[in-house]
Amino acid sequence: MVQPLQNEDARSVQMGMDIDALYRNYRTYAFSIAYRMLGVISDAEDVVQDWFAEMQSKDMTEIRDVKAYLAKGITNRSLNVLKSARKQREVYVGEWLPEPLVSDYDSPERTLERQDAISYAYLVMLERLTPMERAVYLLREVFQYDYPAISEMLGKSESNCRKICSRAKKSLNSEEIRIDDHPTLDEGNKRKLIERFIAAFERYQMEELLELLSEDAVMISDGGGYTRSAIFPITSRKRVLALLTSPKAFKELRRWEAVLTEVNGEVNLVFLLEGQLKGILCFRWASESNRIQNLYLLLNPYKLNHVQSALHE
Structure with a gap:
């Protein structure tokens, strides 16, 4: 599982971390959120690039948890892209499948693959969820944020976030698939x-x-x-x-x-x-x-x- 940022990372920003250092330290994490939300590598990369570009003009010294702030920004940008993409996929010829990642090269994507990869089958199953269900479910079950944090990130009440996550779990459980899908088969x-x-x-x-x-x-x-x-x-x-x-x-x-x-x-x-x-x-x-x-x-x-x-x- 991907773990939320600790407060020491926020202190690093307060001590003068520039945007390049921020990019180096958190690009992999940002990509991991965007890719899981979108299932399209180029779209995920665009979301990440746009967020970091926007951060160049922002004062981040007052941000207590940089990684949670990043998760909020990347998730909401991804939501906007995903809602638009869903409409475009209505005219897609045949079945739409997400883009896969391979691990044979040196990049943030490789780190993602090795450390906390979700199987391709699981990525396909995430397509069953609505964009908001996908966002809440990933933030809670994969990135391990609590409901107060998710509520603040998505602008929804805690109780609503809990209900959304519950619906998402039921949808995925109906497919009998988990994050650690088939752990017994090595x-x-x-x-x-x-x-x-x-x-x-x-x-x-x-x-x-x-x-x-x-x-x-x-x-x-x-x-x-x-x-x-x-x-x-x-x-x-x-x-x-x-x-x-x-x-x-x-x-x-x-x-x-x-x-x-x-x-x-x-x-x-x-x-x-x-x-x-x-x-x-x-x-x-x-x-x-x-x-x-x-x-x-x-x-x-x-x-x-x-x-x-x-x-x-």
């Missing part, structure tokens, strides 16, 4: 299961895939209208299996090189063609059976640009 076992999956997928091995998929498996693809992909979620093991073993459905995907890579803090798959990133496949595992519960296939080329750059750094 990375080594995940690697072995994914290796089994890709081998069976490439060879059209129906029985092996049947063994790996949970009964109520769901596959969601995001091509954004730029690449061919399923417009609607594919539900049930039978339908997912039919799609995965179709000779036509994933003709190109089978020709691409499948590489196990850490995505959003967990081992997942990236697909490469002559070094160029063509797709990302993320997994969510059933909590009891160690089978694949959800598959998230990202093919929208505009959502792959960040990961493509990261893999080459």
Whole structure:
């Protein structure tokens, strides 16, 4: 979990910390909030840059808790962006999936991945929440702020914040997913299961895939209208299996090189063609059976640009 700032950080500002030092010390934290709120890397980076730019003209010597002040600013900016983005997504072609992060480069995003990553599946589930539910839930459950602080940050009463968080928890609990989603399945076992999956997928091995998929498996693809992909979620093991073993459905995907890579803090798959990133496949595992519960296939080329750059750094 990401911890709120201690008062000593505020004293650092009072002692003369300039905006560059503030940026160096808190950029990672600011990005972690914005990314979880938005699920879009470029939008999260813009929110962070805009907030720090605004701070250049502000006197922060009277601020007692710089990190909480930052959380308030970043969260509210993200709320505004998210509300606008939700309207734009109404005309998005097919299913909308968040942008993934990889860990193979030196940046604040890498630090975020290693220290307090939330799985890609969890990020997808956050899309079920309203913007305000998402803000309250993240501030409380991920960033560990108390309700008086959240109330002040969002301009809502404490009781209202509690109700909003309760609704958010119910929505997420209905999906049977937690922040530490599937803690019993370690990375080594995940690697072995994914290796089994890709081998069976490439060879059209129906029985092996049947063994790996949970009964109520769901596959969601995001091509954004730029690449061919399923417009609607594919539900049930039978339908997912039919799609995965179709000779036509994933003709190109089978020709691409499948590489196990850490995505959003967990081992997942990236697909490469002559070094160029063509797709990302993320997994969510059933909590009891160690089978694949959800598959998230990202093919929208505009959502792959960040990961493509990261893999080459």
